Amino acid sequence: MNKVQNNRAWFLILPVFVLVAFSAIIPLMAVVNYSVQDSFGGGVWIFVGTEWFESVLADERLHDALGRQLLFSGLVLAIQIPLGVMIALTLPTRGWLVPLCLIVLALPLLVPFNVVGTIWQLFARVDIGLLGHTLADLGIEFNYTDDPLHAWITVVLMDVWHWTPLVVLLCYSGLRAIPPAFYQAARIDGASRYATFRYIELPKLRGVLTIAVLLRFMDSFMIFTEPFVVTGGGPGNATNFLSIVLTNWAIERRDLGPAAAFSIIYFLIVLLICWMFYTAITRIGQADKR
Amino acid sequence: MARIVLDGVAHSYAGKGKAKADDYALRRLDHVWEDGGAYALLGPSGCGKTTLLNVISGLITPSEGRVLFDERDVTRLATEQRNIAQVFQFPVIYDTMTVRQNLGFPLVNRGLPADRIAARVGEVAEMLDLSDALDRRARNLSADAKQKISLGRGLVRDDVAAILFDEPLTVIDPHVKWQLRRKLKEIHERFHRTLVYVTHDQNEALTFADKVVVMLDGQVLQVGTPEELFETPSHTFVGYFIGSPGLNLIDCTLDGGDAVFRGGRIALDDDRLARVRGRNVALKLGIRPRYVEVLDRAGAETLPAQINDVEDLGTHRLVDLALGDGGPVIRAMVAEDAALPADAAFLRFPPERTRLFADDVLVA
DSSP states (O other), X not given: OOOOOOOGGGGGGHHHHHXXXXXXXXXXXXXXXXXXXXXXXXXXXXXXXXXXXXXXXXXXXXHHHHHHXXXXXXXXXXXXXXXXXXXXXXXXXXXXXXXXXXXXXXXXXXXXXXXXXXXXXXXXXXXXXXXXXXXXXXXXXXXXXXXXXXXXXXXXXXXXXXXXXXXXXXXXXXXXXXXXXXXXXXXXXXXXXXXXXXXXXXXXXXXXXXXXXHHHHHHHHTOOHHHHHHTTTOSTTTTOOHHHHHHIIIIISOOHHHHHHHHHHHHHHHHHHHHHHHHHHHHHTTTTOO | OOOEEEEEEEEETTOTTTOOGGGEEEEEEEEEEOTTOEEEEEOOTTSSHHHHHHHHHTSSOOSEEEEEETTEEOTTSOGGGTOOEEEOSSOOOOTTSXXXXXXXXXXXXXXXXXXXXXXXXXXXXXXXXXXXGTTSBGGGSOHHHHHHHHHHHHHSOTTOSOEEEESTTTTSOHHHHHHHHHHHHHHHHHHOOOEEEEESOHHHXXXXXXXXXXXXXXXXXXXXXXXXXXXXXXXXXXXXXXXXXXXXXXXXXXXXXXXXXXXXXXEOOHHHHHHHTTOOOOEEEEEOGGGOEEESSOOTTEEEEEEEEEEEOSSEEEEEEEETTTOOEEEEEEETTOOOOSSEXXXXXXXXXXXXXXXXXXXX
């Protein structure tokens, strides 16, 4: 039988190509373009090859910022994921308390990022902030503008306050999706509360936890506004995260070449770590697939 | 093992005190499950079968009444303290465990020594043909195998008061279904556990159980052997629900000593007449399709009828008739080789096989 060859159907996916081109490929290529050129103004561009990449990769300040960033994301994940699961487990499952709890939990998610920063900037101040002032009254000298540790505590607490609810909501929806027969079977089998969590709830949460870990990692790794508002990267460089450094280069110093090279490396790191997380989590239960 | 007594048990999901009569998923019920019996709980969806099962297992605390295991009141005891096993409609397995760990889980939770657990798991796996799969992860198995694991977790404990099955074979392939049902029957014959098996499939109920409990609207209508249910249904619903096709039911009234209906009349014996005469009740005649005699000429006690349709089912034929001139529809089951009249037929209802119901309840 002769197959009719007709490739015109390919035109049907043209709109998608156009959309993706404008939303992702063209902006990204613009960044790539900057990352391999230098300019002394006047519209004169010089091709510099991998020079910017080499200088960026060798930059001590970036190494430090990357270390801080990894520490920050690690802390945020280590606190928010277990805390989110725990809160989701204790939430009520029926009655008028359910909508109340969910709305209260969702409120931080609705606050604009710079407002979150402002709230915590005020909240933690020693002179007028509720947290800072209370701690001072208790005899603890809390000063996030002076003490790097205090600055870190403030920034991490702020992120926990802002984003744990997301983990809670995801886990709560995951828990609600478990059919009641599983809990009934666990009772019949005499499983303890811990065993029920370990063998029923945790495996069934795998999907939502994967999403939660990826989202929280990406967001925390790219965090900018909140710490910028609260500490501005200080004291010294203590909370100077990658995005803050990048903004400083690109906007304030207008070092477009290094900033572009840095952006690409930044993007690749996020992609790489997400891929690692994803593979690790999906492997956990499937290594045994035979 | 134990004798399980339900003493005035009733349950409403609306909660105690708030429930109206209609709210009861389970109406007041007294029943004894004898030790070592194989029971089927049969009824249409929503009749309260599962509720009754959950009351026995303790997943539900009944709004009223008591549950006794061998004279011990367990009404308020939690499921895990009752020593009972239950298998659910959809397979429940512990995803991250191997088949072996799944089967052993109820025993591990109860702190049995490892060698006892290994021995029991081995036995049960043998029984259910799961021996080859013992070290595989349960999540990667087929639905059939998963449900076998669920069954296995019910069977693995040898000290349970009873094993309850809540439509366990719904998701199973027909041919495996048959095997598993036989397996359960075999297990019952070997170990004499008390088994309660919920189903809405009459074949399943009749082949599995020594005693079938038929439920409707939260009430138990009849408890009996499959034969009793077939021959003397105590309620029109039982007659209609059991048997395929179900009992023929004909609305009738009394006229002298006869039951009169559209298309004919038949004589009733004095005994039954005495029970219904003068009572203001709706009467119905009932007869099993296989007992309806289809004749080609009029005789004593015959009724004229029209043949609408004949369906050949291989082992027998199913004849669809209308009594008299467009009267009630009667279904008759006749042998493959029986001679059938072409069009006009005469029916005979053998009196000893014909049942009379007053307000849907059998007049014995």
